[in-house]
Amino acid sequence: MENHTIIQVEDKVPFRLLIPLSIQHMFAMFGASVLVPFLFGINPAVVLFMNGLGTLLFILVTKGKAPAYLGSSFAFLAPAGIVIANWGYEYALGGFVAVGFVGCILAFIIYKVGYKWIDIVLPPAAMGPVVALIGLELSGSAASNAGLLDEVIDPRNAIVFFVTLGFAVFGSVLFRGFLSVIPILIAVIAGYVAAAITGILDFSAVMTAPIFALPNFSAPKFDLQAILIILPVILVITSEHIGHQVVTSKIVNRDLLKEPGLHRSLFGDNFSTMLSGLIGSVPTTTYGENIGVMAVTKVYSVQVIAGAAVFSIICSFIGKLSALIQTIPGPVIGGISFLLYGMIGTSGLRILVDSQVDYGKNRNQALTAVIFVTGLSGIKVNFGNVQLTGMVLACVTGMILSLVFYVFDKLKLTNDQ
Template sequence: MSVHSTQYSFRPKDAFLGAQMLFVAFGALVLVPLLTGLNPNVALFTAGAGTLLFQIVTRGRVPVFLASSFAFIAPIIYGVETWGIPATLSGLAAAGVFYIILSFLIRFFGVEALRRVLPPVVTGPVIMVIGLVLAPVAVFMALGKTGDGSAVLIVEWKALIISLSALCTTILVSLLGRGWLKLIPILCGITVGYVASLILGVVSFDAIIAAPWLAVPDFVMPEFSWKAIMFIVPVAIAPAIEHFGDVLAIGCVTGKDYVKDPGVDKTMLGDGLATALASALGGPPNTTYSEVSGAVALTKVFNPGVMTWAAIAAMLLAFVSKLGAFLSTIPVPVMGGIMVLLFGAIMVVGMNTLVKAGHDLMEPRNLAIVAVIVIFGVGGMSLPFGGEFRLGGIGLAGVVGVVLNLVLPCKDCSEPLPQEKEGCKTD
């Protein structure tokens, strides 16, 4: 069987290809836990386990790799600071359950139901809010401060050299990189920033020396918290619609219609189960990785079995304790430099979602929905919901957006999803 086959085949000779796929995803995969306070070794394990679970649910049809979702960075940071990691994990697990429920709705009512509830006029501004609310965190960390700006960790001039070197490298590689290099801009940026940190003498290797070579990842179990659940679940609105686009995108690469076989209901179910599993073990929510889809397009390796090897490699690497210790030595400004571009990119993705939809944003209905979502989310609006619980920020913005879309009169809400109108576009 050639590597161009889209049929599942698990062969030992594909192990190296699988390792390459993991290498492409590695930078983004570990970035989320490093930014949010979760354990990177656990994130590696849950990415691998989630990918295997996804393959089981989709019967090994789709060549994708699942790993840490950027969309949940803001709520995880807030949740960890407010309720702690175990309670935050219960909210993330509930987001996985939300995907599972969506998958059954899609199965019974079709993809059209997803479009009605989560059109671009809702998901676009929600994605924008996710990026915008994180802007201060990125700037503070780029300046060598803690995420809330309350303490200085590294003197400003050193921090700026480090963060700007990481930022500029990431931008240049994404613009000028060729082949495999173009697929790993984040990893390149982190590498250059880390080298700059070594030169400026702000890296300590004590954690690496103290860590054993091999150890079981530090799994954390969730603790039920209604506050965390009600805050985080609405954030899953945006990634849910993005999932549909991801499935279409990888189908364009391989020439297969995954919306029909195995069906977007199956892929959404796999995504939900993978996210719930990851959160149950202490890892961030999972999502399909566009970097890996780009690698599939570049190499023409369409065999989903290669992703099985990538998943196994991630799970094995999770037990290398010194790797996690090494990642913990990456200075804050390196992460800050990457975050400036990353969170800005998330905001731009939201803008692009609105642009591709082709709606007139000055039309009163669209203007009202977008305006309320953005201002509620970025402004930090919160509403009381009994007792001490308040729903606010991204969560409130998402809920209000869905409600406004459903209740405000709409002249023509029958247009197809923007991805459906565009069809497949490959380089």
């Protein structure tokens, strides 16, 4: 660690280092993960509990070989919002269970047929920009959290944002020894202190919160129409999951689609979503913020991810601790996300470089160009109550275009044979 060596997936870390490394992961995803239950109008404590439990289940299913933290999925917001407005939150939970169940079946199909089809439907010239878009399309969210997109920017928000971002960026370059692997945690603390000094913290929720409190568990209800509204989201979350596994593979320098296998990681992700619906929580997904943390710190240990999951479960039962963490202001989350989302974008570019994509070939130029423009153009395509946009729409477009090029190759019609 003194030389900032890579801490690999299976590596163990001393307990005194495990705590700050684990807390760093939890803080990285906390802002986005808690926002989803707020939008659904439920207590975030049950979500903290399920995020932790789901992560531990994911680690178990993937045999501890795929470092990933499961947070709240944004992909369900639009269709679930329709179901909640017409039937109630319990019926949205039924839809979450159905999506998770179908995802588990899909994982079994992939187990039988393999994953090599990904090289056909998403070759490097397509996968690179798709992965880059995972981070790039979230850049606006980072700026919005920081308050930098407001018509009138609050100087206090700007100060906190730049303090947080400054510690994250320069800390990742200048810190040495153990500090070099926790720049994100240090940046969060520095931003929190800056927020306290500028007077934008609100501790009223902490004062009124109980010391201990049980998460608000609830049971799902099922309605076929409600399920059909939510079910098409399986396309979105599957595309997102594949992209996350590919970029994580590049970061840790291992083929996670092969070992532990895409079928295992996809099953773990969807089984957690199904269980979430059964206990009253929101769907889970692998998280870009945590992938960014690994890219910045070069700490890939699954033990650290498990520690973050345990800490999340503990927070769900301690009311005041959960409320205290929720006081982390938007400019701090925005400052951290600014760097982490960018790291995901550069990971996508790394796929293009490492795969030595030949842009002398017209197909590669066209494929990458169309995917980037589709993902960043703001185009929205609606299928019933499911909306495809951004990275997901770009992924679907890239898959279709890649399949067309594959057929052209088989028919020997292309001019770059």
